[in-house]
Amino acid sequence: MAPVLGGRRIIASSSTRLFQLRRRLSPYIVLKNHISTAIATEPKDTTFFADESYVDSQFWENAVGTALKTLMRGAEYEAATLQEHLRFVSQSVAPALGARPIQGQTPRWKSFMTDDYSPLEYSWSWDGERPTIRYSFEPIGPLAGTEWDPYNHQAPIAFVDHLRRQLPAADWQWFAHFARAFYQDTSAKVAAENYGSSPSSVFIGFDLGRDGRQMCKMYLVPVKAEQTDQSRLAVLDDAVRTLPQFSDLSAYPPLQGFLRHQEEIGTPAHLIGVAVDCVDPSASKLKIYFRSSSTSFASVKNTLTAGGSVSSWDDSALEQLRELWSLVLGLPADFPCSQELPSKSHETSGVLYNFDIKLGNQQPETKVYIPVRHYGQSDHAIAVGLVEFLQRRRGHSPYHDRFLKALEQYASFRSLDQGCGVQTYIACAFKRGQLSLTSYLSAEIYHPGRWEGGLENYYSVVACTSKQRPGLVRGTECILMLVTRRAG
Secondary structure, eight states: OOSSGGGOOEEOOSHHHHHHHHHHHTTTBOOOTTHHHHHTTSOTTOEEOOOHHHHHHHHHHHHHHHHHHHHHHHTTOOHHHHHHHHHHIIIIIGGGSOSOOOTTSOOSSOOTTSTTOOSEEEEEEOOSSSOEEEEEEOOOOTTBTSTTBTTOOHHHHHHHHHHHHHOTTOOOHHHHHHHHHHOOTTOOOOOSOOSSSOOOOEEEEEEEOTTSOEEEEEEEOOTHHHHHTOOHHHHHHHHHHTSTTGGGOTTHHHHHHHHHHHHHTTOOOEEEEEEEESSOTTTOEEEEEEEESOOSHHHHHHHHTGGGTOOSSOHHHHHHHHHHHHHHHTOOTTOOTTOOOOOOOSTTOSEEEEEEEETTOSSOEEEEEEOHHHHOSOHHHHHHHHHHHHHHHHOOOHHHHHHHHHHHHHTTTSOTTSOSOSEEEEEEEEETTEEEEEEEEEOOTTOGGGGOSGGGGEEEEEEEOTTTOTTTSOSOOOOEEEEEEOOO
């Protein structure tokens, strides 16, 4: 992108032109009122050059940084560790997120990452003595959604090239395999069945270690199915069977058999995609995600046990899960196990699942994502129900209160009583005799509450002069204040 705001050169040499500049930069860039005293002594016909991609990056740095600081402080990360992770966000993640939101405008690329098209999702894992914070995002390129990049494939692949230099210990074998198998470069065809979001193809996730290191995960969608008029299950099957390690993936055939059976009985699962850890395949897991339109707890039980072929979920585990299911969805104690949840018409309605397949394992590890965003009562009620379950099953922990406080700060642009949307899923696996839980949070970057309240809801993110950043402002000593909407 040319280093000119909106592709135009802006002249500011008088109070009238200053007003025009201020109006053109609104609503994301404003000149502070005291700027006129600095302008008064500047040479006439001074030209301002503003690099809009830099402004976009500053917005995302502030948005992601604010959210992560809130969650990591709530989870009691050390200050030095927090700063290390935020440095990576500033240098690598923020510049890759594309154009910032514009008030009143529909986003150019409607990321499939979250239901409101925010290209970011955060999570709070309850495993272990202390929580772990994670986040995932979709890099968005300037050509995303055009005929040259209909699936926004270019920016994520370019970001992986960047990560290869930043994370030299990471292993990219499985990512490279599925990236080739899931995407066909020669086709510009876009999925015909589109419910609202854009056809995203690759996401990137990070687990934030308390030692400052981060583990990278890659999420891939088999858009080749839409490009070549195949079923997603067929594309997945071809990709898995051509892995060099396929002979050691004993847990895959039971999953394939279960998915085929669901098709035969008229309740087909919708394959979403796969995820792989960026470690040596011997230590990685192949995570296969799919969604079922059935929402009864009986269907959840059947899926987690793969029709009875997976034994990890015993009666005790399912009892705990049903207790949590009822608490976070606000269901009465006598809600029938066979009854469906209220019908929702949305591309992500239903129940999401994940089957983990690891080399040498005979059975997949199964996980359900309780869809609280669609079927909960409110974000406040969901959080209270989760904490109640944790206290019943694990006893009191200071992190329960810290989570509730962090959630309120994270969603400071609205009340948690005002509907659902901040909490999207509560993921549940069964490990070491108890539920392994993770709370997933949408950035809600387009929520109307972020735009209310005028300048009180802005964050001043950078002030610079021509000496400090000549690429942004040239030919003047005037201070240009970039101000972005409050994000989290």
